[in-house]
Amino acid sequence: xxxHTDRRDRIFIAMLNGYIAGTGKAPDTKLEASMLRRAQxxxxxxxxxxxxxxxxxxx
Numbered sequence: 001x002x003x004h005t006d007r008r009d010r011i012f013i014a015m016l017n018g019y020i021a022g023t024g025k026a027p028d029t030k031l032e033a034s035m036l037r038r039a040q041x042x043x044x045x046x047x048x049x050x051x052x053x054x055x056x057x058x059x
Contacts, residue, residue: 009042009046010046012039012042013043016035016036016039020036
């Protein structure tokens with residue numbers, strides 16, 4: 001994964017989490033729900049990538 005894409009995705013997740021924390025509620029529109037699902041998928045992809053990098057370091 002490129003560093004630029006990784007950074008952009010992390011910023012997107014942070015912004016979405018900030019929105020949810022700021023409103024104090026779960027998404028209530030289709031757009032908000034779609035954004036949350038996208039952020040969760042990106043976050044899972046980043047975590048898997050980070051975990052694989054850690055596993056490679058153990059070798």
